[in-house]
Amino acid sequence: MAPDDRSAPILLSPPDVGPLEEAYLASALRSGWVAPLGPDVEAFEAELAARAGRRHAVAVSSGTAALHLALLALDTGPGDVVVVPTLTFVATANAAAYTGAEPVFVDCDPATGNLDPALLRETLDRLRTGGARIAAVLPVDMFGSCADYARILPICAEAGVPVVEDAAEALGAVRDGRPAGAFGRAAVFSFNGNKIITTSGGGMLVTDDADLAGRARYLATQARQPVPHYEHTDIGYNYRLSNLLAALGRAQLARLDTMIARRRQLRERYAKLLAAVPGVRLLADDDAGANCWLTTLVVDPAEAGWSAADLAARLAQERIETRPVWKPMHLQPVFAGARAFLTGAAERLFAHGIALPSGSGMGEREIGRVLRTIEGFVHGR
Structure with missing residues (x-):
């Protein structure tokens, strides 16, 4: 059935792939790097970091995994609070729950759907007055429009709370002359099948903090110690992106x-x-x-x-x-x-x-x- 046939369904945001993606995947297959990691992963990380204006990037299996790793790298855990927009996909809140922290929800700006900065300030003040340890704020760039970081970042800095930008929907967007992913201690992207670019499934954590990137990379590879045998002193996760999917992502990023x-x-x-x-x-x-x-x-x-x-x-x-x-x-x-x-x-x-x-x-x-x-x-x- 032809894709423009009147009887064919029209989907919300299907993958947009073609000859370039086919060529990148074929090249990755011929290279022999079929298992996780490989040269396309390293290249994808470098190219995506450059696009987001960041020094470091860690390619992972999903945007949710990237959020989870970012929070873990900030030492988020039981007894902590993570501030999350109430208007978001559940992954943002789930990532906080994975760490054992309590997600606390904040309403949005009705004009944009993004986090309401004035209400955020009130929320942080009330949480701090109540003695809460606030591990992070996770603004979400709704439907591809960056949140108002010119207001959000100073509010969080004044409260001493790190920001992790959930840019899962916003790759390629710009706010105040800076690209999506450039805001906060770290930011995350999603390459799910319906996103603006896709790796079928995948995500990326980006940051300027070398220690945070290193911690995320370590935890994403089962927290394996750098010794010849398999040794683990921390609980880790199988979160890394495969070389084949990274090749697909590189072609998508080029377009x-x-x-x-x-x-x-x-x-x-x-x-x-x-x-x-x-x-x-x-x-x-x-x-x-x-x-x-x-x-x-x-x-x-x-x-x-x-x-x-x-x-x-x-x-x-x-x-x-x-x-x-x-x-x-x-x-x-x-x-x-x-x-x-x-x-x-x-x-x-x-x-x-x-x-x-x-x-x-x-x-x-x-x-x-x-x-x-x-x-x-x-x-x-």
Whole structure:
């Protein structure tokens, strides 16, 4: 079936791969470096560190693993608190829970979905007054738009709390002239299959701190001691990335700017189509530095006369995939009873937000099919 066939599903953000990825993988296979680690891993780390403006990078099996390692390298453990945005994918909160620390959730800026700096300050003050040891703050760069680090970093520095930037969705984005991944003690990226670049599964920790990078690398390789036999004095993890997947990542990274440009063009077409529709806005619609990983609409049903769920249902009839905004962590059953500092912003975005197909590999016929369906739905309502 041809990918532009009307009966074929249109996915939210499928992998965009082609001849370059095939060539890099074939070269890695021919090199004999099929097992984990190898020259493509080292090259991928160097290339990604340069893109993020960092001195060190550690390639690992997932973005979640990168978050876990970053927190472990900061000596996070039982009895500690880790401050996490409530509007995020569960991996951010899970990484804190893996260490035995308590995730404490903070609400978002309704305009961007990113961590609310003013509420963060209040949260840190109240936690410190209560005697909490705050191991880290984990801001998340939502849907490819960097958080407001010009405000977040000074707040955390004043409180003496390190920042780990969760840039899983934001590779290639820019904020205040600095690339995503350049903020905080460390930052992490995800290369999951739906991210802006993919290694099928994988992630990266980046940092300027050589000791932190070394600790993460050590823990990611089962905490093996540098002796001829297998000796371990710490609990380690099997978290390293394979050479084959790193080769795929290198090819993807070489195409990153082109893929961002295509996603941005698609976002602009969505924006133009919906500009005059009352009660509809794009999340973080004025962020020129976003990588446009996912274009997300926020719908006020009272003003628009229809809801995000209504639009999702219509698109689903045409086999066009959408997704609600992340369900906030404080509403997740697994974190029932967790402490949370809230304004209601994340709950409103969850209730009224919808992510539209945003893949850089979408053909013109697929894009036209999505736009026509949205236009017909809006005019029909």
